[in-house]
Amino acid sequence: MKNSLSRTAKLLRKNLQKYLRSLSRWLSDTPERALLEAYQAAQRIKNIESEHFDNKKISLQSVNYTENVMSYWQVYLNKNLTIIKFRLAEFQLSRGIINISNPVLLEKLKVIDEVIEKYAMKYETINELPLSSNYQPLNINEKEVKKRLKIPNIDEIKVKPQIEKTGKIPSSIGRNINKIQTDLTPQTEEEFIKNYRISKNRTIIALKLLVLLITVPLLTQFLSKEFIVSPILERVRGDNITKIFLNSDMEKEALHELHNFQEALRFEYLLDHAPSLSSEIVQDKIKSKAVEISEEFQRKSNGNLGNVFADLISLFSFGIVIAMNKREILILKSFMDNIVYGLSDSAKAFLIILFTDIFVGFHSPDGWEVLLSGFADHLGLPDDRNVIFFFIATFPVILNTIFKYWIFRYLSRLSPSALATLKEMDE
Template structure:
């Protein structure tokens, strides 16, 4: 059995080493691979310019195409510019880790820079308007719309909460007349379609970015733990028996399992389910079970230590996503503000009471205790009840104070009716 385990361990170690070498080669080739993909996307754009736009910029001003044809080429352009954007970001990030020097890369960068500079303004427009739609009922000129809407850029649109809107009362005759005039104006339909496209584009960007914020840290934590941290940690720690347990709780759990196994053997013997065993056979079974438990807890200890480093790597990846996504963060904030301010006063009060009761309510200490115990087990730390109770006695109190200050400071100004509803529901 020991020889079988040894051969299995050697085979796993060999496979891990092979995978690490291939992973190292993949990482070392990342800058050139990313730049090559960006260069190929730039070449595709230049080929389209040469074949269909008389070697000019991909635009309706270059050639006389129909709206559907231009929509097709704009989607194609948007796709390749997006590839260039992400591959250049990958190239810059990997180049900071891996030093490379290749004159061919400089030539590729020159070609890419030419395309990026040519479509700098158009690229922003394509990223912010949903050009993937081939249905365009009206021929809308972007400059005229921005002039009429008086907005220089889509990013400057600020969602104004309903509670902050000012103006005459809804029953005002003058306001009704102005609304009728606005509805009958010739540019109203164009403005409505433009605002709808902008809102749709912002919603898609916000939802995609929200998914990225969730998936990237989880995926990074899992992959870095399974393929990088855990194999390295197994090689460093080895089969050192003195480093099986990280804390006393793990040791107590292992002893409890061994004691339970012994009691199980005795129970089976007393029920005459197994024949009488000699003390040597019993000791051999107990020793085999102890080795099995030690191997199990050694893997568990390595896994807990790996969680610490994998979590740090995941946190670092999350920080990188936040650092390179300032525009997406603003769009996501605007999207959340629109949803929150669009709720009714009763819904706002309900959500506030729900969150406060979960985190700082009467039953919240039990939830905090479970969360802290799971977190301590995840990192391989002893679940000290004194530390947990001290945290429960301080942090929810601070959180409750922050909630009350926010309600007093901001909610009373943003939504007085929601505050009144909240007080009535509390009473």
Template sequence: MKNSVFSQKIYHLLLPAYRWYLQTPERSLDEAYQAALKIKEIESKHFNGNKIDVDSAIYSNSVMDYFESDLKKLLKISRMRLTEFRASRWFLNEENQKAAQKAGIEYPNASLVLEKLNFVDQVISKYTVFNQPTTSSTLVSTPALPVESTSIAPPLTPKKVEQKVEKKPRLKADTLGILPRSILSTITRLQVELDPNSEQDVVQNFRQTQRRTIISIRFILLLIIVPLLTHQLAKIFVVGPLVDNFRGSEQVQVFLNFEMEEEALRELQRFEEKIKFQNLISNAPPLNPEQIETEMQEKAREIAEEFRGESANAIKNVFSDIFSVGAFIWLLLVSKSSIGVIKDFFDHIVYGLSDSAKAFIIILFTDVFVGFHSPHGWEVILEGLSRHWGLPANRDFIFLFIATFPVILDTIFKYWIFRYLNRISPSAVATYRNMNE
């Protein structure tokens, strides 16, 4: 009797979860259908029933960014729910359907399911080019093409894609023609200039370049401002009160390391010598030992309070920097499309410079970080970081770092010049070698 009562309780507890599992196909399809309806609603209200085009000139860049964000979110929901719908239908067999009928779950008829699937597929098929992030696909690849190749090409069928993949690279002899290449390029340029759509292509390329620049600058500012702002807010509102609460007592350790203690002793010694010197050069009567001791005690309390605050500030910096690194990593994870855009932005800037400008930047970078005077800069940076976190400046570690890291960095940089820059811009490498000599 007890076993049957217990079994009934378990059955009543598991029944809602089982009903939720049986309703997964219907629920997934309905969510995908609702997301497609929202996309269709945006198209009807704001784009006259046409697809949401991120390069449209109807609205400003901020408005288009808003529509683009909503579109990517709704497309992601539709695709994920369609995948869930297919997977759940594959797992549901005939026994599950009979169990659903016994549980009082009624599945929609096949015609309604097919109608919803057809509608979702029609909406998603308009945006098949958005399989990759919209911003990076439309902004990264297109500006690298010449003007004559920016016209929209028809989508490739699987047969065409296969033919394109199997196509062998042309040999150098195959590129030779009857006429010189300069004449052919001149004819091609004239064709582009006489093309009535060339102006529209130029305007479209300019808009894409402008959007790429805006997105890149905005993302760079976010990478700088967000970690700094996170550090300050965490230090003021989270880490600061906690550290002050634990270190509020005057019995707490004043110095975090021996370097702070030595600095405090040197400051106190200079104060004592200053008092004696001022007393010697003035006409005042000499100070007795009790007066000197009193002033030394007051100065010692001031120094102790100062270094107690500096020690607390170093501890706050450690935990606040952890928050800053977390914010920086989170920003990188949620901005993968912006990373692609900013990579293309820097590629256009670096490889678009003249040969002398490239050589100047290379020499400046190498001299600052791996040059003859770079050890002094690395030493200042490491000592500043040690003081920032309240750590003792380990001279052995600093010298070991200076002896290894710039050498590794110099090797990586030379490998980049040999492997990539020498292939892309050999004239810049020649200019760099001449300037460096």
């Protein structure tokens, strides 16, 4: 048994070393690989320009194409610009970790910069635009400003009557006519498509980051525990009998299980369901059961310790994801704000009541007790009832105070109608 376990451990170590070597090679090749993919995307854009747009920019102003043909090239252009954006970000990040010096990289960077400068607006929709998609630059006429800033003479000032003249056509009809004229201009369609693409790109970025924030810590926790932490703990702890239990609760649980096994043997004997056994056979059965229980609880102890270190590694990976995606975090925050503030007042009030009742409501202590007991069992900590009850008596109260302050300070200012709906639903 021990020989098979040692062979399995050696095989796992060899596979882990092989995986780490391949990972090291992959990391060392990351800057050149990322820059090569960005360079290839830039070359594809330049090839399309030379073959179909007379070495000009891919746009309707360069060549007179139909709308469907131009839409095809537009999708192709956006795809390659996205590849350039992400591969350049990967290149900059990996270059800060791995030092490289290759003059060929400078030539590739020049080609990539030429393409980015030519399509500055397209690249800007993905990477450089502010968070508000309704942003529009303010057009200022310098002559008009100077004319308005010029101080007139007193004689030239004429007092206008306060009574507003009523035209033959109501102003609302005029505003509607102007709106129709604005909607029929070709710039309106381009602006709508541009805003749609910006919103689409932000949604994709927010959803990708949300998936990363969930999957990366979970995968890191599982992989680090299975392939790194658990083998090290098994090797360090070994078969030491004195290190079986992490706390007194685990020891009591093991003794209780052994006591139940003894009572079960006695119960079967008293009911004549089992033949009479000598004291030596009974002791052997009890001893084998004790060994089985000790092995089970040693594995459980190793798993609890492994959870502690794996959770720390997972938390570190979560921090790395946040540090590497600061701009994406802002986009995700804007995305979540749009979802929350886009809800109706009744939906906002319903979610607030549901959230507060779960965490700080009348029935919340039972949920907190289950949650804290599971967390203690996950980390191998003793299930101290006094600590749990003290936490339940203090933390939900603090949380409730924070909720009430947020409702009083911010919700009343951001959405007064939602606050009124919340008061009516509480009453």
